[in-house]
Amino acid sequence: xxxxxxxxxxxxxxxxxxxxxxxxxxxxxxxxxxxxxxxxxxxxxx
Amino acid sequence: xxxxxxxxxxxxxxxxxxxxxxxxxxxxxxxxxxxxxxxxxxxxxxxxxxxxxxxxxxxxxxxxxxxxxxxxxxxxxxxxxxxxxxxxxxxxxxxxxxxxxxxxxxxxxxxxxxxxxxxxxxxxxxxxxxxxxxxxxxxxxxxxxxxxxxxxxxxxxxxxxxxxxxxxxxxxxxxxxxxxxxxxxxxxxxxxxxxxxxxxxxxxxxxxxxxxxxxxxxxxxxxxxxxxxxxxxxxxxxxxxxxxxxxxxxxxxxxxxxxxxxxxxxxxxxxxxxxxxxxxxxxxxxxxxxxxxxxxxxxxxxxx
Numbered sequence: 301x302x303x304x305x306x307x308x309x310x311x312x313x314x315x316x317x318x319x320x321x322x323x324x325x326x327x328x329x330x331x332x333x334x335x336x337x338x339x340x341x342x343x344x345x346x
Numbered sequence: 347x348x349x350x351x352x353x354x355x356x357x358x359x360x361x362x363x364x365x366x367x368x369x370x371x372x373x374x375x376x377x378x379x380x381x382x383x384x385x386x387x388x389x390x391x392x393x394x395x396x397x398x399x400x401x402x403x404x405x406x407x408x409x410x411x412x413x414x415x416x417x418x419x420x421x422x423x424x425x426x427x428x429x430x431x432x433x434x435x436x437x438x439x440x441x442x443x444x445x446x447x448x449x450x451x452x453x454x455x456x457x458x459x460x461x462x463x464x465x466x467x468x469x470x471x472x473x474x475x476x477x478x479x480x481x482x483x484x485x486x487x488x489x490x491x492x493x494x495x496x497x498x499x500x501x502x503x504x505x506x507x508x509x510x511x512x513x514x515x516x517x518x519x520x521x522x523x524x525x526x527x528x529x530x531x532x533x534x535x536x537x538x539x540x541x542x543x544x545x546x547x548x549x550x551x552x553x554x555x556x557x558x559x560x561x562x563x564x565x566x567x568x569x570x571x572x573x574x575x576x577x578x579x580x581x582x583x584x585x586x587x588x589x590x591x592x593x594x595x596x597x598x599x600x601x602x603x604x605x606x607x608x609x610x611x612x613x614x615x616x617x618x619x620x621x622x623x624x625x626x627x628x629x630x631x632x633x634x635x636x637x638x639x640x641x642x643x644x645x646x647x648x649x650x
Contacts, residue, residue: 320362
């Protein structure tokens with residue numbers, strides 16, 4: 301049988317991994333959007 | 347690394363995203379971003395808003411990267427100081443490898459993005475500032491000499507130069523004087539702080555000036571650096587690089603700075619509880635830099 305504190309810890313680990321994955325997805329999406337707008341700005345002679 | 351720390355890392359939870367944010371020293375970054383933005387805004391060339399935003403973002407990311415690498419290298423020092431013991435690495439909330447990868451990755455990202463979005467001259471200065479902060483200040487000087495923050499202070503002086511270079515693609519007298527202003531501002535700012543946290547630095551074995559030379563010598567040095575700093579700040583006006591709005595603000599603010607430095611020089615207290623002048627100077631020094639750069643931008647945009 302798994303002790304309760306081990307289960308709590310495993311839950312917290314999964315929650316943190318999930319939050320990190322979401323944060324990285326947001327960062328990548330923001331980066332892609334930024335690169336798109338940089339390309340447009342450079343093309344317009346900025 | 348001690349066996350105790352290694353064991354605690356094995357059992358530690360994976361670092362939270364907030365720990366990665368803490369690794370970039372966001373409070374220090376605000377001053378870096380602000381001075382970089384001002385450098386960009388006072389440049390004679392207008393940059394496309396998206397590219398200007400990217401340039402400031404790159405300065406922020408570069409500063410964050412340098413801070414992360416600094417915390418990675420100094421985790422042992424941070425653990426010995428009250429002020430820094432709760433940072434992610436000494437507190438055991440993050441393993442050193444993650445901090446190193448984060449810092450190196452962010453460094454490359456900031457420099458390459460700066461080069462792609464603006465120009466490679468600005469990217470080169472950004473790369474130089476990160477390398478200077480990490481290699482010259484953190485690795486080489488900080489643990490070896492009491493002049494650590496005098497020379498290392500140059501790293502924090504780069505942002506206005508980078509902002510200007512991002513807009514114009516070159517350096518100039520104005521950004522070089524802004525570089526000199528922050529360079530001369532750094533010692534009084536840090537030494538005022540290190541006077542009232544002297545025991546922390548002494549316990550960690552960092553040779554800050556108050557630890558090595560004593561409080562009296564440090565107080566004199568604070569005053570001696572404040573005078574050329576004030577001269578550089580005001581010089582922009584007679585040199586024709588800024589107008590009367592900036593000139594008046596710079597003169598008034600610099601006068602206050604020097605008056606506070608005189609107060610510090612006159613203080614003979616040894617206990618932090620009686621170091622009100624030092625605490626006042628430290629707090630004012632932050633306001634000083636924000637206000638003086640703000641005045642420069644206001645002078646350029648509102649008056650010109």
